[in-house]
Amino acid sequence: MALRKPVNYQSPYDVVSLIGYLSKRTIEGVCVCAYLTSAIGNITVAVTSRRGGLSNVPGYPSVTFLHTVGLMISKVQHPEDTEPSNSEADCLINAAGLTETDIEAGKWDHGACTLFVTNGDDPRMGQLIIQKGFFSKFEKVGQRYRVELRGLNEALAQTIGKYTEDLCDADYGDKRCGLDLAARGEIKSGTLTSVTNHYLFRDTSRTEGAEYFDNASGIWTSGLNNGFPFHVDLWNPTTKEFRLRTAAPFLPVAGDGYTVKRGCKKRKVPDCLDRNNVINFRGTPDVPTGTDFFALPSQPNA
Numbered sequence: 064m065a066l067r068k069p070v071n072y073q074s075p076y077d078v079v080s081l082i083g084y085l086s087k088r089t090i091e092g093v094c095v096c097a098y099l100t101s102a103i104g105n106i107t108v109a110v111t112s113r114r115g116g117l118s119n120v121p122g123y124p125s126v127t128f129l130h131t132v133g134l135m136i137s138k139v140q141h142p143e144d145t146e147p148s149n150s151e152a153d154c155l156i157n158a159a160g161l162t163e164t165d166i167e168a169g170k171w172d173h174g175a176c177t178l179f180v181t182n183g184d185d186p187r188m189g190q191l192i193i194q195k196g197f198f199s200k201f202e203k204v205g206q207r208y209r210v211e212l213r214g215l216n217e218a219l220a221q222t223i224g225k226y227t228e229d230l231c232d233a234d235y236g237d238k239r240c241g242l243d244l245a246a247r248g249e250i251k252s253g254t255l256t257s258v259t260n261h262y263l264f265r266d267t268s269r270t271e272g273a274e275y276f277d278n279a280s281g282i283w284t285s286g287l288n289n290g291f292p293f294h295v296d297l298w299n300p301t302t303k304e305f306r307l308r309t310a311a312p313f314l315p316v317a318g319d320g321y322t323v324k325r326g327c328k329k330r331k332v333p334d335c336l337d338r339n340n341v342i343n344f345r346g347t348p349d350v351p352t353g354t355d356f357f358a359l360p361s362q363p364n365a
Contacts, residue, residue, distance in 0.1 A: 071122035072189030081188040085180070092184030095193070096120070096128050098177045103170040104290055108161060113183040120186045166201045166208055168291075168312040174198045176212055227347040231335070234280075235327035241343045249325035252284070255317050256303075261310035267303045274298065276305065279326030286319035288312055295326060
């Protein structure tokens with residue numbers, strides 16, 4: 064903590080003012096604040112331990128931090144070196160400004176959170192950030208939800224590398240693929256005409272052929288799922304039915320709007336060949352496997 068410096072301090076205070084305030088034996092105005100932003104839907108929640116709430120916080124214009132007793136943060140762990148800092152939070156639904164519907168729909172999974180300490184009597188001293196990072200998946204524990212807050216350097220603990228595999232590892236239409244799907248007319252929009260369940264729905268106005276939407280990505284543009292992405296596992300050109308890889312958060316209904324890109328099954332032939340994009344194929348079907356490397360040479364017949 065000694066290496067941390069306050070941020071967003073304003074005149075007449077400087078970078079050491081809040082540190083000096085927190086070093087006193089008796090601290091009356093200190094409070095903890097949390098600013099949360101959802102991963103989907105751009106929902107923001109600002110809460111504080113200060114009774115009566117807190118406003119005019121430097122760095123958070125037009126934001127009012129509401130007082131709540133429904134959000135409890137465990138002790139933050141700050142390991143040495145590049146190990147990620149972690150903490151856990153328990154929250155009562157609605158008490159912290161979170162709704163069960165949004166949590167269960169996954170809107171808060173991987174959302175961002177900033178925890179900080181400030182002088183509630185004079186926020187101009189700035190904020191001492193306790194932790195800044197992203198939520199893991201929320202889990203329901205009785206009447207509460209529990210979530211782990213992972214530090215920004217959590218990314219340093221991830222294994223990064225490239226696997227050799229037959230299929231292309233680029234996403235269709237991204238920079239590595241190089242194709243402009245909008246210019247190619249391969250981004251389609253429509254509305255559902257019937258729904259079977261969270262995985263299956265139809266749009267009978269579609270005229271695309273076999274495999275056109277296989278392994279395609281899209282996004283809901285209206286209805287309860289508005290703003291949520293989806294991934295098409297299989298497209299049936301005969302029945303005009305989409306089958307999703309994972310269930311939609313809410314049950315779609317006829318009339319819901321969507322936008323979906325053309326899919327790609329990531330094969331060199333026929334996908335890249337038919338789209339004249341073999342030069343950007345990112346698969347490695349010709350790289351020998353480990354079995355090939357260590358195989359013993361065949362022995363001639365005795």
